[in-house]
Amino acid sequence: MENKVDVKVLMVPEDALTDQRLDVLNTDLSVRLYPWNTLGDLNFLAGAAPAEVTTTLDLHGDPTTWPFDSYTTEAISADVLVGAGAEREFHPARVEVEAAIQGWDISSAAVPLRNILPGAPPPGAWIDIALVMWVVVALVAAMVTYVVAWLRQVD
Incomplete structure (x- = not known):
């Protein structure tokens, strides 16, 4: 590329x-x-x-x-x-x-969010860091919470 x-x-x-x-x-x-x-x-x-x-x-x-x-x-x-x-x-x-x-690389979930913003920022813009990274962090935190709760319930 x-x-x-x-x-x-x-x-x-x-x-x-x-x-x-x-x-x-x-x-x-x-x-x-x-x-x-x-x-x-x-x-x-x-x-x-x-x-x-x-x-x-x-x-x-x-x-x-x-x-x-x-x-x-x-x-x-x-x-x-x-x-x-x-x-x-x-x-x-x-x-x-x-x-x-x-x-070049973006998360497909951010595309609709990016496109509704004024001026339609380009891929790789600040929206990727400001939103996509935090969404990924929240998803990881939710998954860890789920696994910990499941492990406590199994014990």
Whole structure:
């Protein structure tokens, strides 16, 4: 199974690269993310306002260890390429990453509960920890109580 995470990229250009009156780019820009992402270079054209772009990065982790799974990615960095064609130049960029893991393994009992919540949170969201884990703990406690009561009655 390929583990992936959606990453939102918002390029905030320095003032020299924008038309302050119209709040648009005055030159073509590209953002090159490392490690490789599904869209390759993220292009922002002159005359357009920079918008948020969503791309996908690979993750390393094992979803079969849910709910104790964890995921990592290589160090994330970026370069900004200013200009077009052969005249493009690299500029260093500050990287801020916002990502959300959508989750893979869920309890089927939580699906109806999750779907009635506002915004329908994705599988693997906080509802899995806040509700599903406590339901599992309650079921285990009930089973232990039942077994203890049964053992006392048998004796």
